[in-house]
Amino acid sequence: MTTSGLRRDELAAFLRSRRTRLRPAEVGLPDGVRRRTPGLRRQEVAQLAGMSVDYYIRIEQGRGPHPSRQVLAALARALLLTRDEREYLFRVAGESPPPSPGPSREVSEGLRHLLDSMTLTPAYLVDAKYDLLAGNRLATFFVGDGVTGEPNMIRWMFGRPNADASWDDPDVRRFARTSVADLRAAYGRYPGDRGLAEMVTELLGVSPRFAGLWAEHDVAERRPVVKRVPHPELGPLEFECRVLHVPDADQRLIVYVAAPGSPTEAVFHRLAERVSS
Known part of the structure; x- marks a missing residue:
């Protein structure tokens, strides 16, 4: 050397x-x-x-x-x-690596096969910007048909009015906080990505809640949280929202894991039977 x-x-x-x-x-x-x-x-x-x-x-x-x-x-x-x-x-070569140009949107065949094989568990894939890239059939009950329209999960989350009753749930607020901290980490990794910068600027202007969390400058990758969802069709659900990182693409595989033997697991099983029939 x-x-x-x-x-x-x-x-x-x-x-x-x-x-x-x-x-x-x-x-x-x-x-x-x-x-x-x-x-x-x-x-x-x-x-x-x-x-x-x-x-x-x-x-x-x-x-x-x-x-x-x-x-x-x-x-x-x-x-x-x-x-x-x-x-x-x-x-x-004795140099600092250059920043990556932007979040990867390429979904590998292996990840597509993995999503399709998870027939009893809702799961979907997002990039570092939280654009929805792909999902399995059970995921459509939670993220809608947007698994093909590629919405952005952060925009969806903070697009709800500040007076929305869901913000009273501490789990929802914690989920939002960790999502913003993860987004800020991506913001630092991809300083040249125009789409990411424009989305942050947009949300700062339209969502006081996002602006408040962004101003705290928390930087952290997402951790699993327990979610309690009053689903309009399926009723009350409780599951662990597990975030699995895909290092080579800097993507996140988000999986809704129900406790064994729980009512939520039974709902997931019924949904699986419905979509397979």
């Missing part, structure tokens, strides 16, 4: 490993003639990153100048690095 924090050998080894794992077709290049070694050639990485071949070779051989942040960003794009890999690249 140098005095600047650059770990040349580790940076070189990491770049070589990421280069050899990629196929030309993955980055829009023709496969061409048969290759003696797997992955991209050095000149192809240099071409994709917009730098000279000699400069890239020197970095991959652990010599040459300290790569700039612009060079690192170009290499991250060229090598199709994930968010974690990009952060690692910057750190071994």
Whole structure:
């Protein structure tokens, strides 16, 4: 490691490993003639990153100048690095990782299958901004058909009038407080996201309750809370609202967990039978 924090050998080894794992077709290049070694050639990485071949070779051989942040960003794009890999690249190069551009809205196939397999439990997926991305069939009884319309859960929550009776419930107020604290954490992670900034500005102007919580500057990821819901169709329900974080996408899988043998569990079972018939 140098005095600047650059770990040349580790940076070189990491770049070589990421280069050899990629196929030309993955980055829009023709496969061409048969290759003696797997992955991209050095000149192809240099071409994709917009730098000279000699400069890239020197970095991959652990010599040459300290790569700039612009060079690192170009290499991250060229090598199709994930968010974690990009952060690692910057750190071994002695630089602070750049902020992510915005909350991920991509729903992986694995998460879609997981949601569909949870036939007895309402569950839905939101991004770090609390935009609703996907949900299972039981979730529609709680978030409506919006699982396909992609509403925003924070806007929905603070769109209720300040005099709404639901605000008298301490669990509702605690749920709102933790949601705003989680949103502020995302606000700090994505300083360049226009949609997130515009939503916060909008809510500050239309919701005094949101403005009051935002002014407290609490920063925290969501924790599970017990919710008591007077559902207009299903009657009184009580369940734990469990928030499961999806680190690679910075998303939240929100699951309504009823206690075993409880009346709420029985309601969930009846709903499951209704939607499956």
